[in-house]
Amino acid sequence: MTALTLGLPSKGRLQADTIGWFAARGIDIARTGDARQYAARARGIDGLEVVMLSAGEIPRELASGRIHLGVTGEDLIRERAPGWQDRIVLAAGLGFGHADLIVAVPAFWVDVETMADLDEVAEAFRARHGHGLRIATKYHNLTRAFFQSKGVADYRLADSQGATEAGPKNQSCEAIVDITSSGGTLRANHLKPLADGLILQSQATLCLSRAAEWGDGERAALARLAERLGVALTL
């Protein structure tokens, strides 16, 4: 029988919450073989194959159509799958993995409360320091698009793959764009979010790949899955 391929996060809290979410809907997902293997089995529904992937790989696998469905953060879809709208459907937010992608600046910048303020200080900063404001982030695409939508152009992205929030203190950047699930990390690093600097409210999301093979068998399996999960799964 035709099977759908479902990509799930391979580790951590996101994996545990995802498995719990499916279990609550009568689908038990268990790893097959030893724990280092990235194969898993779904019990409680026919025609569903599960592969474990890193959450960061899932956007690409969805975009290329190698998996029919996948669970990952909405932020990762929007950041890592350029032009995703044509190829990926954000079908259902799963209610966990909440994280806000925000723009934050040093809290003692009391003259900067909005994106427009950030833009206004960029010019004087450039004159004083010889370079533009550096915005550290790993979310390059989302940051560019958001800054453009706010009419802010006088900045430079600085790549940061970890401990981004320490950047301003270390003088490797002036401001950051990063995920925050609470304000605690920001406060601990003497940062504050900008009032209109919320780029995205992300959560774990069940996604469909439009690029995958969708024959009659796959569509029938998708309809069964949608009924079991109680969510609309529309290509």
Add this chain to the structure above:
Amino acid sequence: MNAVRQGEDHAAIESALATLAALFAAAGYAPVTTAHLFEAETLIDLYGEDIRGRAFLFPGASSAGGGGDLCLRPDFTVPVVRAHGANGWDRAARYAYQGPVFRRQDPGSTRPMEYLQAGIENLGAADPAEAEAQVFTLIQEGLEALDAGPVAVMTGDLGIAFALLDALAMPARRRHRLRRHFWRPRRFHQLIEEFVAGPAAPTALRARLIAAANGPDAPGAIAAIASEAGDPIGLREIDEIAARAVALAEAAADPAMPAEQAGLIETALSVTGPAGNALARLRALTAEGSVDITPALDRFEARLAALERAGVDAAALPFDAAFGRNLEYYEGFVFEITAEHRPDLPPLAGGGRYDAMTRRLGADRAVPAVGAMIRPEAVLAARKLPAAGNQ
């Protein structure tokens, strides 16, 4: 984008480049070449914001000894004009270049990130109108020599808007902000609306900051608010924050922009049509508004006359007063030529006047500078039938 160009495609692009090289050389433009890679720190900030945002930067460990970022050449003008200036700005020169440039495109865009430019720079010419007409007609000749087919021309003159902003009575700070945001039309429009409506109700923090800036011992009072908010971290220092707070306090006291002034700016920027009519309309608008930008409009008129002398039906050239607001390089005459039946293609050619940039590149005054370039790959694509075309 094809990774390898071969056979007929290779021959066609080589032939197009050779044709343009010969044409530009015959017009007195000396061929120059530039490096593909340069150290980002020294050059990248010289670019306007759009190109700067699209430049490919990556960590260096360069052979020159610097450890800073390297940048893939996003255009030729900055390196060519900078090299010219290194040997003295007080001389006229004409340069021709060709080769690939590299620009990041938006996610999902089909625009190429690497493409060829073949262009010219005309520096230090005594007569601006003649230089502009010469550059424009030489680019037109180039497109004809490549058999580009039917094209659409658009022209503009950024000098008119800048002259208008300079001539209108307004606080210097407001003029500066409008000039700075001129390149982002939506933000510019928002700013004008804010200036007319008067200051919005400040946040509690902003109100405190302004009160501190207006009170006795402003630096101390502002520093107290800042240190209460958080530890001083990063490169930006407390005196920079205090300076901005003072500027905010001053701006809050500025009078609202008269509605007639806002109307004149927006109306002048919306003038479109054949260049001859547009010139007459701009003369009438500014006369009605009692604002004198005669020198800028005279330059526009002189350019049209020079173009007529060069055989162009200049009065009929399509003109849009807002054209070029995405091209931060330029400050005067600006033009773009597209394939008439191929809106899917990037512009085939474009250019304009960029005197002010020479100062950023090290000149002690704005040196007359006009340049333009052709995109041979786009031209070759335009020659193909629409259905078969690709880029």
